[in-house]
């Protein structure tokens with residue numbers, strides 16, 4: 212892929228109100244938190260939540276000393292900051308295809324309900340591999356194209372695409388479902404070792420969610436998660452970066468000199484009021500405490 216990949220820009224979308232709040236998705240939210248609680252370590256230094264959105268699940272990462280929320284939408288991050296504050300959090304509006312971080316500065320990363328918006332998976336995986344330290348944990352959730360519903364629709368001839376084919380399917384513009392083997396191949400190529408695969412969200416049916424209490428449905432989901440069967444609509448991968456090519460780096464503490472870099476010039480930054488300036492003079496805005504690395508200031 213030579214062209215710049217397209218970005219699914221949430222901007223000031225009403226994703227929070229239209230998809231989550233009062234929209235009958237307590238079960239999906241509950242089971243995702245269940246899995247995160249199982250996979251997250253007891254403690255950690257710095258985690259990046261890639262595609263954090265409005266910070267729906269950010270409070271699950273409390274065991275890390277610092278959490279960096281990265282999203283393309285400045286507005287979603289501004290909302291997250293209003294809810295979470297600044298203590299232990301850093302807010303970065305940027306494109307995950309071009310992340311403004313120095314190499315190896317995170318010992319943890321998550322990407323939940325996000326990679327389905329990426330048409331160039333190898334490119335974003337390469338970025339993630341670069342910003343993680345050796346032995347870092349990466350929890351990746353992806354939408355599984357070979358799920359039970361798609362398999363039944365395939366038998367009935369109502370799918371329009373093959374759930375067994377390895378290539379990603381773009382079922383709506385910039386919304387992709389992935390084959391489990393394809394995704395494992397992608398993470399392997401970056402040097403991630405798979406520790407666990409957890410199939411999640413087996414009961415995404417409006418009828419079941421209406422008739423069975425969320426707690427009971429989530430317990431059943433928990434049982435199916437243990438099977439490791441890759442036919443659920445959502446799959447979590449528990450990964451560790453095993454590549455030996457990076458030198459062990461000190462994760463540092465100063466956001467300007469130790470963590471961030473200018474995504475255009477690659478140099479470190481200095482801050483002047485609400486502007487971050489690279490050594491080569493590229494200027495980036497900071498709005499309500501959110502760094503904006505999407506487009507430089509004039």
Ligand SMILES: C[S@@+](CC[C@H](N)C(=O)[O-])C[C@H]1O[C@@H](n2cnc3c(N)ncnc32)[C@H](O)[C@@H]1O
Pocket residue numbers: 218219220221222261262263264265266267268281282283284287305306307308322323324325328
């Ligand atoms: C479905 S939302 C998920 C938000 C959050 N992870 C959650 O589970 O509630 C997808 C998020 O990915 C972000 N996103 C999509 N493409 C991106 C890109 N290229 N760089 C950074 N963020 C991106 C969107 O702005 C949006 O907030």
